[in-house]
Amino acid sequence: xxxxxxxxxxxxxxxxxxxxxxxxxxxxxxxxxxxxxxxxxxxxxxxxxxxxxxxxxxxxxxxxxxxxxxxxxxxxxxxxxxxxxxxxxxxxxxxxxxxxxxxxxxxxxxxxxxxxxxxxxxxxxxxxxxxxxxxxxxxxxxxxxxxxxxxxxxxxxxxxxxxxxxxxxxxxxxxxxxxxxxxxxxxxxxxxxxxxxxxxxxxxxxxxxxxxxxxxxxxxxxxxxxxxxxxxxxxxxxxxxxxxxxxxxxxxxxxxxxxxxxxxxxxxxxxxxxxxxxxxxxxxxxxxxxxxxxxxxxxxxxxxxxxxxxxxxxxxxxxxxxxxxxxxxxxxxxxxxxxxxxxxxxxxxxxxxxxxxxxxxxxxxxxxxxxxxxxxxxxxxxxxxxxxxxxxxxxxxxxxxxxxxxxxxxxxxxxxxxxxxxxxxxxxxxxxxxxxxxxxxxxxxxxxxxxxxxxxxxxxxxxxxxxxxxxxxxxxxx
Amino acid sequence: xxxxxxxxxxxxxxxxxxxxxxxxxxxxxxxxxxxxxxxxxxxxxxxxxxxxxxxxxxxxxxxxxxxxxxxxxxxxxxxxxxxxxxxxxxxxxxxxxxxxxxxxxxxxxxxxxxxxxxxxxxxxxxxxxxxxxxxxxxxxxxxxxxxxxxxxxxxxxxxxxxxxxxxxxxxxxxxxxxxxxxxxxxxxxxxxxxxxxxxxxxxxxxxxxxxxxxxxxxxxxxxxxxxxxxxxxxxxxxxxxxxxxxxxxxxxxxxxxxxxxxxxxxxxxxxxxxxxxxxxxxxxxxxxxxxxxxxxxxxxxxxxxxxxxxxxxxxxxxxxxxxxxxxxxxxxxxxxxxxxxxxxxxxxxxxxxxxxxxxxxxxxxxxxxxxxxxxxxxxxxxxxxxxxxxxxxxxxxxxxxxxxxxxxxxxxxxxxxxxxxxxxxxxxxxxxxxxxxxxxxxxxxx
Numbered sequence: 001x002x003x004x005x006x007x008x009x010x011x012x013x014x015x016x017x018x019x020x021x022x023x024x025x026x027x028x029x030x031x032x033x034x035x036x037x038x039x040x041x042x043x044x045x046x047x048x049x050x051x052x053x054x055x056x057x058x059x060x061x062x063x064x065x066x067x068x069x070x071x072x073x074x075x076x077x078x079x080x081x082x083x084x085x086x087x088x089x090x091x092x093x094x095x096x097x098x099x100x101x102x103x104x105x106x107x108x109x110x111x112x113x114x115x116x117x118x119x120x121x122x123x124x125x126x127x128x129x130x131x132x133x134x135x136x137x138x139x140x141x142x143x144x145x146x147x148x149x150x151x152x153x154x155x156x157x158x159x160x161x162x163x164x165x166x167x168x169x170x171x172x173x174x175x176x177x178x179x180x181x182x183x184x185x186x187x188x189x190x191x192x193x194x195x196x197x198x199x200x201x202x203x204x205x206x207x208x209x210x211x212x213x214x215x216x217x218x219x220x221x222x223x224x225x226x227x228x229x230x231x232x233x234x235x236x237x238x239x240x241x242x243x244x245x246x247x248x249x250x251x252x253x254x255x256x257x258x259x260x261x262x263x264x265x266x267x268x269x270x271x272x273x274x275x276x277x278x279x280x281x282x283x284x285x286x287x288x289x290x291x292x293x294x295x296x297x298x299x300x301x302x303x304x305x306x307x308x309x310x311x312x313x314x315x316x317x318x319x320x321x322x323x324x325x326x327x328x329x330x331x332x333x334x335x336x337x338x339x340x341x342x343x344x345x346x347x348x349x350x351x352x353x354x355x356x357x358x359x360x361x362x363x364x365x366x367x368x369x370x371x372x373x374x375x376x377x378x379x380x381x382x383x384x385x386x387x388x389x390x391x392x393x394x395x396x397x398x399x400x401x402x403x404x405x406x407x408x409x410x411x412x413x414x415x416x417x418x419x420x421x422x423x424x425x426x427x428x429x430x431x432x433x434x435x436x437x438x439x440x441x442x443x444x445x446x447x448x449x450x451x452x453x454x455x456x457x458x459x460x461x462x463x464x465x466x467x468x469x470x471x472x473x474x475x476x477x478x
Numbered sequence: 479x480x481x482x483x484x485x486x487x488x489x490x491x492x493x494x495x496x497x498x499x500x501x502x503x504x505x506x507x508x509x510x511x512x513x514x515x516x517x518x519x520x521x522x523x524x525x526x527x528x529x530x531x532x533x534x535x536x537x538x539x540x541x542x543x544x545x546x547x548x549x550x551x552x553x554x555x556x557x558x559x560x561x562x563x564x565x566x567x568x569x570x571x572x573x574x575x576x577x578x579x580x581x582x583x584x585x586x587x588x589x590x591x592x593x594x595x596x597x598x599x600x601x602x603x604x605x606x607x608x609x610x611x612x613x614x615x616x617x618x619x620x621x622x623x624x625x626x627x628x629x630x631x632x633x634x635x636x637x638x639x640x641x642x643x644x645x646x647x648x649x650x651x652x653x654x655x656x657x658x659x660x661x662x663x664x665x666x667x668x669x670x671x672x673x674x675x676x677x678x679x680x681x682x683x684x685x686x687x688x689x690x691x692x693x694x695x696x697x698x699x700x701x702x703x704x705x706x707x708x709x710x711x712x713x714x715x716x717x718x719x720x721x722x723x724x725x726x727x728x729x730x731x732x733x734x735x736x737x738x739x740x741x742x743x744x745x746x747x748x749x750x751x752x753x754x755x756x757x758x759x760x761x762x763x764x765x766x767x768x769x770x771x772x773x774x775x776x777x778x779x780x781x782x783x784x785x786x787x788x789x790x791x792x793x794x795x796x797x798x799x800x801x802x803x804x805x806x807x808x809x810x811x812x813x814x815x816x817x818x819x820x821x822x823x824x825x826x827x828x829x830x831x832x833x834x835x836x837x838x839x840x841x842x843x844x845x846x847x848x849x850x851x852x853x854x855x856x857x858x859x860x861x862x863x864x865x866x867x868x869x870x871x872x873x874x875x876x877x878x879x880x881x882x883x884x885x886x887x888x889x890x891x892x893x894x895x896x897x898x899x900x901x902x903x904x905x906x907x908x909x910x911x912x913x914x915x916x917x918x919x920x921x922x923x924x
Contacts, residue, residue, distance in 0.1 A: 028545075032807050038568045039807045043560050044545035045553060048528065060598075061524040065547045078525055085598035086513075086520040089606045120567045127569060140727055178728045182849055263516040266620040266652040266661070269841065269858070350526045389842045389877075391856040396877055396922045398854055400846055418847060422877070422920055453622040454512055454524070473920075477846035477854075478881060 002163075004069055005049070005155050008076050013157055015080060018054040018096060020156035022307060023047070023067075024349035027115065027149045033126035034142050035134060041119065048349040053079045057093030058086035063350040097333040097340050099310055101159035106304025108167040109297070110200030114147035117201045125209065129173050132213040136221045137177040141213075144194060145171035145204060146447070152307075160309040168300065168459065169203045170196025170445060173213060177220040184223035184417055186216040186402055190241035191385040196445030196459065197298040219403065222415050228476035229404050229416035235376045236421060236472045239383030242401050244444035244462035247362050250425040251283075251290050252460070253451075254394035255317050256343075257326040258355040261335065267453055269392025272425065273323060275335070281323040284429030287467075289363045290318040292327055294342055299359035299461035300445030307353035310342035317360070321430070329355045347456035354452050359443065361463030365435025372436050372468050374410035380474060381405040381412060381466075382419055387477075390425075398422045400477055418476040423469075431470045440465035479507050479529075485631045485641040488549065492533055493635065495558045499565070500536040500577055500635045504763050504803055505529065507629040513601045516620035518609045523598060532803040533558060537565035539575050543803055573791040580637040581767050583760040585751055587630070587644030588667035594645050596625045596669050604674045611678045612653045617685060621651030625669065630759060638765035646757065647672060648900065652859060653681045657691060657924055660684035661839045661859035663706060665900050667757055684838060688860040691872040693921055700834035701916040702827050702864070702891075708817065708908035709899035710840045711853065712747065715882050716812045717902055718848045720749075720773050722784035722799075723809025726792045731851050731883060732782050741777040741886045744820055748772050749783055749799065749812035755898045756814040757905045762786070766798035768813065774886075785810035801903065813904035817911075820892025824910045827891045829867040831912065835876075836862040836869060851882035856922070879919040888915035 005021045012019045025047035032040040049072055050063040060083025064075045126143035133141035147169050154162040172194020174187045189195040189207055197203045238246060253259065254271040262270060273281070294302055294312035303312055308330050315325045328336070329344035332355060344353035373381065387400035404419030405412045441463055449458045479485050485505075492503055507529045514522035533544045535558070542564040544557035601623045612619050625647050632640040649672055650663040660681045664672055703711070724730040751758035751768040761767050764786035772780045788809055789796035799810035828836065838860030846852040857876050862869045893910035900906070 030804075034807070035572075036569070037572050038541075040543065040804075041541075041561075041564050041568060042543040042545055042804055043557060043564070044804075045557060046545075046547045048547065058520060059523055061522070063525070064527045065529060066527065075527075082511075082523045082525060082598045085602040086523040088599070088602040089515060089518070089520045089609060091517065091519040119564050123568060140729075176727075176729065181734055183729050261517070262618070262620060262654070263514075263521055265516060265654060266622065266650055350528055352522060352524055387844045387846055387854065389844045389854045389856065391875060391877070391922055392841050392858050393922075393924060395924075396856065396875075396920060398877060398879075398919075420846065420879075424923075453514055454510065454526075454624070477852050477879070478850055 002153050004072060005153060008072055009155050009157065012053060012076055016053045016055045016157065018157050020052050020154060020309065022050045022349055023153040025151045026348065029147045031122055031126060031145045033130050035140060036127050036131040038123055049075065050349045051076050051079045052352060053083050054094055055080055055083040056087035058083050058090050059094060060086060061352045094331060095334045096330040097338065099158055099330060099340065102162055102305060102309055102311065104162050104304060106164040108165065108198045110167050112201040114169050114201040115149060129209045129213040133173065133175040133217040135217045137179060137224050138175045138217045138220050139178045140176040142174045154305065154309050156309050158309065162305045162309055164304050166198060166303055167200060168196055169199050169201060170194055170447060171204055173209055173216065175217040175220040177224040179224050182224060184220055186220035186223060187384055188212045188216045190444055191402060193447055196300050196447045197443065198300060198302045199298050223403065223417045226415040226417045229419040229474060231475035233471050233473050235379035235468065235470050236474065237373055237381045237466055237468050239381065239466050240440065240442050240464045241444055242383050242385050242399065243362065243464040243467055244446065245385045245388060246399065247290065247360055247462050247464060248446060249388055249390045250394060250397055251318065252357040252360040255326050256355045257328045257332040260326060261332060268451055272393040272395050277323050279324060282321055282430065283318050283323050283426055284321045285432045286320045287365055287432050287435055288318055288321050288429050290360060291316050291363065292341065292343060292358050292360050294358035296359050296443065296463065299443050300447065300459045301358035301461040306342040306344045307346040308340065308344040310340045313342045315341045327355050327357060329353060345458055347458060351454065351456045354456060356451065356458045357449065357460040359461035359463060364438040364441040364465045367434050367436050369436045369440055369466055372434050372466060373407055373412065376407045377409060379407040381407055382421060395425050397425060420475055420477055422473045428469060431472065432467055433470060434468040436465040479505065479629050479631060482641045488631065489633045489639065492554060495555050496535060499562065502534040502577065502634040502764065503631065505531045505631040508626065510624065510626035511598060512622055512624040513598065513605060514622045515605050518613060518618050520602060520605065534803050535561050535565055536575055539570040540565040540568040541571065541575065542568065545804055575790060577634045577636040578638050578765040578786065581765060583640050583767050585758050585760045585768055587642040587759055588757060589643055590645045590668045593625055593647055593667060593669040594627045607674050608651065608678050612682060615682055617653040617655045619651055619653050621649065624648040632761055632763060632765045634765060640761045640765060642760050644759065651681060653685050658685050658689045659859045660688060663899060665898050665905060684860045687862065687869065688872045691874045694863060694873050696918045696920055698915060698917050700831060700912065700914045702831065702834060702836045702910060702912045704838050705897035705908040705910060706899060707837045707840045708911050709906040710843050711882060712815050712817060712906050712908055713902050714843050714845060714853055715851055716815055718845045719851050720782040720812060721809040722782045722794065723788040725782045726788060729848060730782065731849055732779060735779045736781055737779065739778045740883065741774060742889055743776045744892055745774055745777050745886055745889055746818035747774040748816050749814055750816040751814045753814065753816045753907055755896060755907045756816065758814055762798040762800040763802045764800035766796050766800065768798045771797045783810045783812050811903050815901055815906040817908050819894050819896050819909050822891045822893050824893055824895065827893060827910060827912050828864055828869065831864045831867060834864040836864055846879060852879065853882060854879045874924055875922045876918040877920045878917060880917040884915045885913045888913045890914060
């Protein structure tokens with residue numbers, strides 16, 4: 001395949017100012033079990049080539065699942081035609097930040113190949129845990145596992161030739177307690193589809209789904225009988241998995257430079273972190289340091305090179321509360337006169353690279369969790385996301401969580417259901433006065449970050465440890 | 479799949495690899511092109527040819543699925559064999575699985591040759607026209623313009639065979655100048671229906687009103703929702719409430735409310751592929767012919783929609799709402815949600831409002847509580863205060879936390895005009911709607 005890609009690249013070279021070709025082949029296993037019954041076992045394979053050209057100062061991209069040489073030459077021609085059409089509506093010549101030539105190979109380090117684990121072992125695990133969750137009012141229990149192996153070849157007119165094999169494993173379980181006119185869900189290890197990592201089957205074994213099944217079932221039952229959270233303003237602690245989504249929505253997305261530049265304005269919206277704020281804006285308290293780090297082991301946003309052939313890197317986005325950087329592609333980095341920091345990612349061969357999160361991590365603080373909670377006289381501990389919404393500049397947000405626990409005199413107490421909290425992004429992060437230390441820090445994998453038109457679903461990571469925020473508006477959904 | 483014969487050949491070929499087992503096949507061939515513009519230039523321009531093939535194998539109530547985009551003999555044989563092996567070790571379903579028997583299909587996809595042949599250059603020319611015009615008023619434009627051809631094949635080993643081809647045009651645009659913004663969206667199968675001149679004028683008119691926004695306080699308001707906003711609420715309502723699987727599991731508002739008259743008689747919602755404003759397909763993804771299903775009739779909650787699996791499991795009638803196989807564990811969704819028209823004009827709705835809010839567009843809607851269909855989200859791109867029958871000024875964006883049930887109970891005006899908007903799957907036809915119960919929970923600074 002690489003030879004065909006290089007041949008087509010040679011053919012394009014004289015016609016473009018830049019071109020890259022990406023072959024992507026994906027192998028996937030997705031397993032779902034409900035109440036001990038297998039509801040879906042889907043094995044999938046997918047492959048194709050995407051060709052991106054910069055010609056006449058404008059972009060063209062065409063992609064095809066037909067991989068013979070003739071068809072791919074037609075696809076390359078189509079990309080050139082499209083670039084020509086794009087050049088009709090342009091502001092100036094599109095420029096790319098310079099990037100070195102890379103000849104490289106990257107493979108996700110794993111211990112246990114998930115595709116060598118037998119289907120029966122995977123099914124048995126889910127059957128066992130979903131049966132164990134069916135207790136009292138828990139009438140529905142769900143478990144899922146997913147394994148993805150992605151092989152990519154990238155070649156570009158910069159001379160880069162990069163081959164990568166990324167392996168991802170993930171899954172989770174959900175118990176739903178169903179009453180007369182209410183139902184309550186409890187998920188493990190996180191909400192919205194479970195937890196994922198670039199890792200082998202050892203990630204599933206470490207999750208200890210079996211050991212946690214009865215506990216989350218019991219919590220779902222307790223939630224059904226729990227009162228709704230009373231409205232008010234109070235001090236809160238966000239547990240790691242909820243904080244991951246808080247970082248995702250209120251920092252990860254607004255810090256994408258294409259969004260800042262208005263390229264997503266018609267669909268997902270813009271950003272309040274405008275260019276004038278770079279190095280000149282207090283985003284949060286001095287406790288708050290957030291980095292984008294595509295090099296951290298096991299992160300769902302970890303890779304060797306992004307989909308523009310830029311090496312994975314670590315960038316300080318928020319440093320001690322101050323805005324210091326953006327997630328950037330080669331095209332957008334030019335605006336700041338900087339090199340790309342390797343955040344241009346494409347969902348598959350049939351999508352162009354967009355500025356995406358890698359692993360956007362809130363660095364740990366220095367408090368023990370007992371100290372973090374212990375300093376709250378009256379407050380709440382929220383965890384596990386249930387709903388999320390944020391405005392089109394990423395300022396006004398509201399999150400719902402599966403659980404909220406009362407904190408009274410520094411101790412965790414009763415459970416509340418239907419909990420929500422609201423805030424305005426910089427005010428919220430400025431109210432952060434404590435983050436628990438590295439022994440509570442964990443990388444969470446979010447496999448369903450949506451962006452772009454046509455839509456692209458990206459797999460991203462967030463490292464967090466529980467953190468404390470003061471005087472936050474809370475309440476319950478009705 | 480060039481034509482119906484190549485569709486039949488594909489089914490025969492797959493059948494040859496499966497041999498002794500029952501099977502279902504769904505194949506969607508997609509030729510899609512999209513031009514995206516922002517800051518008044520084209521920043522993304524893409525074209526894709528792809529095939530999504532799902533083969534579901536049924537081995538005595540044990541089911542496995544293979545999904546692939548390559549249909550060479552090696553890929554087909556390897557994936558199918560893997561799935562056959564999986565069905566041999568899978569636990570059985572807790573109900574008897576039966577294939578859909580052969581059907582006749584009367585509905586056809588809408589197809590436009592002109593849409594199918596629309597070129598990247600032609601898209602760029604229309605975008606250029608819009609960009610130049612809004613520039614005259616110092617606005618920037620951003621949006622996306624898609625044209626696509628989709629070929630659908632649904633078949634099974636009992637003899638179901640549905641094959642059809644449809645086109646789709648989607649266009650959306652936001653124009654911006656500082657805090658002044660406006661939004662327009664369009665969906666149809668026919669490129670000739672897209673009137674760029676008229677849509678540009680609409681954008682400029684809304685944007686010219688949406689300036690110098692002031693704050694209002696959160697609370698319960700009378701609101702007039704645009705078809706854009708109504709369609710968004712209908713989409714989330716269908717997702718949350720009308721999924722037959724969730725209903726049967728006791729996880730939907732509908733579970734305990736079938737047969738109850740909760741809304742005014744003017745409120746009727748259906749899944750209606752025969753409505754002329756919709757974009758239909760001939761069958762669902764199991765092969766049942768699409769049909770009209772009443773969800774809410776004259777204010778009475780009727781029922782939800784049912785997919786093939788849920789219908790078999792709970793002994794219900796399948797309403798031809800089976801989703802693509804890879805999403806089958808979710809249950810069902812309406813494909814062509816339609817809200818019945820009223821008899822008012824939008825002008826009458828505004829002029830008869832003493833005090834209220836007009837909402838052009840909603841943003842980042844999500845479900846807070848499925849049992850009350852409580853939704854949250856933001857307003858954007860044109861929210862206006864109405865006083866004494868007039869739009870008096872633009873207001874800053876607001877967050878809403880509102881129950882769709884309470885909102886529909888308080889509907890007192892519905893427009894005759896309706897517009898087609900994208901659904902979660904298929905399309906949604908929505909009117910303007912006035913309700914006296916819509917809760918804003920917080921505000922923004924812009």
